[in-house]
Amino acid sequence: MSNKKNIILLGPPGAGKGTQAVKIAEKYNIPQISTGDILRRAAAAGTNLGKEAKKFMDRGDLVPDEVVVGLVDERLMDTDCKDGYILDGFPRTVEQAKALDLILDEKGDGITYVVSIDVDEDELIERLTGRRTCRKCGKMYHVAFEPPKSEGKCDKCDGELYQRDDDKKETITARLRVYNEKTEPLIEYFSKKGLKRSVHGSGGIDEIFSKITEVLEES
Secondary structure, eight states: OOOOEEEEEEOOTTSOHHHHHHHHHHHHTOOEEEHHHHHHHHHHHTOHHHHHHHHHHHHTOOOOHHHHHHHHHHHHTSGGGTTEEEEESOOOSHHHHHHHHHHHHHTTOOOOEEEEEEOOHHHHHHHHHTEEEETTTOOEEETTTBOOSSTTBOTTTOOBEEOOGGGSHHHHHHHHHHHHHHHHHHHHHHHHTTOEEEEEOOSOHHHHHHHHHHHHTOO
């Protein structure tokens, strides 16, 4: 069996997906491919698809699936993807997953791992609502996991710490509901293909990473 690691990483807001994607990319020397980065890079480069994407981005609209899929296809042709990659933020829908399958089939390739970082909703809410941000320098803290030395004040610049609107419980509950609604069909799609692996996302960063690498090194 090939050692190539074509990975899709799934996880709700607050699951630590971004942190784990960076660690996976470093360990296996593969690129972390974010759709946001692809869109910005293509728009800046002025490619045909980039110009098309920029029209939608400038209007604040969602970039259509066919444009996003085309840009992902272009990115996967880059030489740094020859040993694998991590897709972050794509696919978001079953339609995008099916389009990705078609692209990879044409290349004689396919996704090898779909890792879902699962965290209990109560724990996610605790993680996200506990975040505090400095108004002056933007440094982030957490009331439980990384508190400042003086309550309400930044260690770095003495600025006032506040809770951003998107870290409030009502906003987070709504975001988690939307994530679950959108991702459930995607998880079902990958489960039916026998690709989905679940990793419980509680514990320290290194502990979760160890669980992920176990999954990625299963034969």
